[in-house]
Amino acid sequence: MKDIDERDGVWISPDFAFLETEAGARIGLTRSERRALKLLTAHPNRLLSRDEILDAVSEPGSDKNDRNIDFLVNRLRRKLSDDARNPRYIATRYGEGYVWIGEAPIAQPAVAGADMVVSAVNGLDNLGDTRETGEGFARALPRAFEVAMGADRRVVYAPGCAGAAEFGAAAPALAAELSFFVDRGHISCVVAVRDFRSGRLIAARRQGFENAVPVRAAAERLARQLYRQVWRVTATMPVRDVPLPVGIYGSTMGESIPLREEAEASNRKMLALAETAELRSLATWQENEKRLRAMLAETPHDAEAKLLLAIAIHSKYVMGGQRLLVQGIDTRGKDEDDMEALVTEALPYVRDKPDHAIMAGKLLHFLRRGYDDLARDLCEEAYATSVSPAGSLAVIGQMRAFAGETDSALDAIEQALNLSPPGSHAHAYALVIKGQALAGAARWDDLKSVRKETYGVSPVLGLMLEPVFAHPGRESYRARAVMLLFSRARAEAQLRNLNYVCARLFRDPAQGANALRPFSGLFAGRFGTAAIPQEVRSAHPRLFAEIS
Known part of the structure; x- marks a missing residue:
């Protein structure tokens, strides 16, 4: 049995890494395509604006242009063999955005390795005629948490999923549990976030639905507030040591x-x-x-x-x-x-x-x-x-x-x-x-x-520290190579910052100068002593007198 979700004759792998056609052909997806497809299929028959899709696929600090979304959707259509004029999967709403019109996901999403899983939705039967409100809120919460958490995090909706023992090292980090109830005609939901492995409660918050607040807006607001609590606790809890x-x-x-x-x-x-x-x-x-x-x-x-x-x-x-x-x-x-x-x-x-x-x-x-x-x-x-x-x-x-x-x-x-x-x-x-x-x-x-x-630990980190922790006068090939790769502006900036976060903090000026000595020697050999930034030169005059 294939470990895939089936939708209208096209299978999508649980991690959205590839598509598989009925003929058995596998088609890879780029990171942006994975994110866009994940968002679209998570909200079947709902209009998603270009801005919403753009926010889902953009990297921190990247240039955002909503026209790129049209190109991205066109690529997805080609891979899905979808016709824009007679779509089976992605329909265009001109001037507004796109809608996923294929069948909604019918299989359990991939829980392993997720950053958070909505693992329990309790009390929907308490809501009676307003059950749809609770279901809509529960379905909107995973995407709201992904936005609140940022940094390419993955949150899945999988009520009733297996416990931590079934996942081993791939267990999700966090679990969100929802409990709905009605008091005097007002719907409330308590969302509790726990450590998935231990079950330890990290944060909880109560959300009301009075004043006709749209469920998506309510989910976004609660996710922001609740994740701030989670982030703070996980950043500072003593057990992290x-x-x-x-x-x-x-x-x-x-x-x-x-x-x-x-x-x-x-x-x-x-x-x-x-x-x-x-x-x-x-x-x-x-x-x-x-x-x-x-x-x-x-x-x-x-x-x-x-x-x-x-x-x-x-x-x-x-x-x-x-x-x-x-x-x-x-x-x-x-x-x-x-x-x-x-x-x-x-x-x-x-x-x-x-x-x-x-x-x-x-x-x-x-x-x-x-x-x-x-x-x-x-x-x-x-x-x-x-x-x-x-x-x-x-x-x-x-x-x-x-x-x-x-x-x-x-x-x-x-x-x-x-x-x-x-x-x-x-x-x-x-x-x-x-x-x-x-x-x-x-x-x-x-x-x-x-x-x-x-x-x-990290070859990239090791390379960047080669010229910082080199043996003066006996620098490695890689230390010299890194300095050759640096532009003068980059090397000056690194020398200034190295002094700022390290060298100037030594009580003994000679030790501070030592902390700069490897990088400074390589810098002077590459760009000349006259290029040494004045703020660094004035802080360590003896060092640069020696280098000169």
């Missing part, structure tokens, strides 16, 4: 590091992949900032949300600061003002939460505005009481490295690495911190193992 920046990033992007399969790609291709990843990281930051600012608009005195927003602003530079500088965007002064206000306002309320307090200390140190002693005390006090060892060890290791306590720093970081799942964001985070500590201490031979381990 990761530093808060990693939790925030992973809650939006997923837990694994992408691009491991590119080990055999050329240096040029991996550089292009790295630049794509930077754009994606910036899009993630924008999504996180928007979500957190929405939280603060609703609850302006929310201390945790203030701290999380400050962390997100800082993470923007760690993950993609060089991309901003290449684009001529430099809001560091304003961002530092915002971080300072957010952290100092939150501080009285987060000091008794070790995982929050240790990040507050890290951010105060990052500002370099006279908070260094307070920052160090905050971090050490929080570390002493933290119950999240892997997360706190990585942060305290970085803070001790900046203070010049290299051996103590490396001991903490090594333990953090041992506690982090191989290949995870937390693993990569700790590896980069270890490399910073070793570079600051000029332990160049020890950096070789860091470079090797980083390639094991």
